[in-house]
Amino acid sequence: MILTHDCDSRTVFDEMHFMSDYEKSIGVKGQYFLTTHYYRDQSYLSAFYDESSVSNAQKLVKAGHTIGSHSVGHFPDFNDKERFPIVKTTRDAYKASHNTQTGITTGDSTWAEVALSKEILESDLGNQVRSFRTGHLLMNKHIPIVQEEAGYSFSSCYGAGDVMTCFPFLERIGNEWSGRQSKVLQMPLHFSDVINNSPMDETNWPEKPEQWLKILNKLAGNYAPAILLIHPNREWKMLAEKLLVDRLNRQAIELYNFEDYGDFWSARRELVFEFAYVAKKDKVMIRANRADFDRNGHLSFMVETESGKQPSEIVLVDENAFSLPLQVEEVAPGKFLAYR
Structure with a gap:
């Protein structure tokens, strides 16, 4: 089982230490995908990636966890085929904005969302960023080539149910069947704290680990990995993860770091x-x-x-x-x- 976390709000950056401290206490390296929204988008997101958030992210690195990019803007239309071109820009110049009434993002750039976000994290945290996950698990045709050119090793931008496989695979450039095989390993997500038919909240969270465990055991029956996403924006999210880990048969199921598993799978392919x-x-x-x-x-x-x-x-x-x-x-x- 592979523990991953999307950090895409002010609350997450303030509260993620609960998850980080717990995982460190049991000797597990979590994977934290960080959104670098460093400017205020008036109608959409605040400038939550600031000095305080950078300081909290640096603590993740010191605790031994691995850091990935979760884009700059976390835009809900990032999969639009006609927009998000490959336009290179800078941190000072990039200020893409999303209109919540029209549902349209303007001033956008796939290069900035994928490559610039990586540059920002590496500059601020002083570590190599090898992994990428899009906001809302949205993919557009430019993302694979920009990921490859930016030097990513791993990506986790699809749900396993969407791509009909539980196992890692190499992306195709342009998201086309005829596109050449990318160097980036796509590692599908299997389950998360986003549960549409019964949203997870502070009253029902103790029920959710049992649902996760059922999924996990089905995956284990097929010798498949189980990649879990939990947004670490509440202390009780950590308690839910702990409840799941406590119920695991640890002799049969091992806790694994996202990038360590990616390295294993890459070596297996070779x-x-x-x-x-x-x-x-x-x-x-x-x-x-x-x-x-x-x-x-x-x-x-x-x-x-x-x-x-x-x-x-x-x-x-x-x-x-x-x-x-x-x-x-x-x-x-x-x-x-x-x-x-």
Whole structure:
């Protein structure tokens, strides 16, 4: 399970220390996506990203958490295909404004929302910003290329239900099937504190972790990650997260940092391995470089058999034919998970 937080209001920056302190106390690095709204948009947002907010964000870094960008303006029409061009600008010059009556943002720039926000955070916090999440999970056709050019590694801009996959994938430039594959890994969001049919509030929040746990267990049944979003704008949001963590089977489900998981998945994609079946010994051999195994201790392999029977042996070996110990578990008929 991967804990992420969107920080997109004055209240969040004032209250997020509750979540940060709790996660640090249990040895978990949370992922905090910060909105850098540094100017007042009269009809939409205040200038909540100020000296006080920067100071609170610096405390997140000192606590060991990882920081991502959540755009500058958090605009509700950021997915408009006809606007938000790729226009480079500066912090002093950029003052995009959203009209809440017409629903239209003017003076907008995808480059500023994605790349400038990253520059601002890196300048203010002194750390590398590798991850991006749009406001309202809204995507437009320019976002993938700007993310790549800005040097992002990871993105979390879709709900898993929208893209019909629970697993990370590489974006396509232009959001087109024919677009080339991006270098940015998209990691879909699975569940959050935004629950439309029964909004989460200070009276019903103790009920919500049970709903999250049901989702989490379904994902775990498919060996899928579970990325949770909680806006840390109330102390009881932290208590809800704590209630969920306390109910986890920690031997079966591990708490993982967003960017650490992204690094794991990227290394998994790049792994080069060979396999062979030795019929006489009914043996499956998997071979790869030892350095890759040592760098990625959570790697696992799925072995599927036509007969439905488990091979007498499944062996993992390095380039020197040195055998590495494996655990083997049958997860479905004829499908065997082999892991270190």
